[in-house]
Amino acid sequence: SFEVSIDGRAVVQSDDADFARKDYPFVVKTAASLLPLPGADELQRPPTRRPTRRPTRRPTRRPTRRPSPRPTRRPTPRPAPTLQQSQFDGACVSVATYDAIDADVARLKNKISNLKERSHFLGGVVRLAAHDFMDFDRHSSNPMGPDGCVDFSHVANRGLGDIWCSDCALADLYRRKYSRLSKADFWVAAANAVVRQTSVNGALDLRETYRWGREDLAACTSEQGARVPSPRGCEDVEDAFLTRMGLGWEEAAALMGGHTLGRGDRELSGHHGTWVDTDAQAMVFDKQYYEEIFLNSWRPRNYRQSNQDWTTGRSSSGGNERVMLNTDLCLVFDIDDIWRSKCCTRTGQMYSNGQDQCVDSEAARRQCPQYSQTHSRRAARDAILEMLGPFPNKDQSTFYTKFKRAWKKATTLGQDNLSPLVERCEPVRT
Secondary structure, eight states, X not given: OEEEEETTEEEEEEOOTTHHHXXXXXXXXXXXXXXXXXXXXXXXXXXXXXXXXXOOOOOOSSOOOOOOOOOOSSOOOOOOOEEEGGGGTTOOOBHHHHHHHHHHHHHHHHTOOSHHHHHHHHHHHHHHHHHHHTTOOTTSSSOOOSSSOOOTTSGGGTTGGGTSSTXXXXXXXXXXXXTTSOHHHHHHHHHHHHHHHHBGGGOOOOGGGOOBOOOOOSSOOTHHHHHSOOTTOHHHHIIIIIIITOOOHHHHHHHHGGGGSSEEOTTTXXXXXXXXXXTTGGGSBSTHHHHHHHHSOOEEESTTSTTOEEEOSOGGGTOOOBOBOHHHHTTTBOOTXXXXXXXXXXXXXXXXXXXXXXXXXXXXXXXXXXXXTTOTTHHHHHHHHHHHXXXXXXXXXXXXXHHHHHHHHHHTTTOSSOBOOBSEEEOOOO
């Protein structure tokens, strides 16, 4: 007879002689799992007065590894990739190089004390990069685009020779420090630096949209300047931005906002003055350019001449000369027939002495019409009103968002193998 008792109670009884040998361990294990008692291996012996010490383990031959740290709540961000310079002929652009270009452009800007010259420099750097991509033609066997090629002798590029020349500060900076990059990559990085530095509170940082890997053309052709839109009218804007570059009116209007920087010079382009009110304001990248289109009474200047443009205000007042090109005002006003008849963009506004702010009495008799609801260019006008928002306000966010999107698209036209900034460019070890 065989019996297993737990706490004075018989939980297992058997007359089977083989039970103790075969089934006991299983039955005891089962019984022990039902009651909060010691393990089954301790049921056969009386309790000891002192707890039995566990035997000391033999020392391991290798030290025990430290336990792994607890998992973090958020995954650790991956570091920016690194690339080998030889894969790109030394043209890799790292975060440090991009920041260095920004700092160097700031130093060049701060060396210019004259406000007119400084605004011309700032606007010129952005215009240089823009004229490099505005020659892109998606329908041509020679598409061009951002390729480090600008025909400085062409009338469309007048004034840019003051920005990029043998003894120009920006070109000298490139030769001394950044000639391993393509000119196209450098021009976009320099323009990005100007936009960031002149935007309100540095809010428009184009770093995340920057791509590198553009290749310069070995030689520029006269066709480059011919593709850049002339200031004659919106047909030129439409041909360049929409037909050849493949952009929309909203993107074209956003890019034209770059005219808020810089100034025109009659000795260079034949168009004189700033798009905004003062040279100081012409060094701030904001939406004031669009405000000026709507708020002022713009009248034709140099009427029916090759350098016809628009101006506002009274030149006798001693204020800063102002300018708008046909390609600026045509974003809002239907002025295709301006060659036949003068008009003023805002009539009926008077100076304190009773003079109409259109100044030109002929222009004051007809207000330039805005586009109708069904006109294809209405989208440009609507985009500008959206970027402006309810007047007045200082919110630049809509303009900045639309410009960033359009600028990224324009600066990468025709480019299939561009790369974002990398943490570092590692030379190949041999």
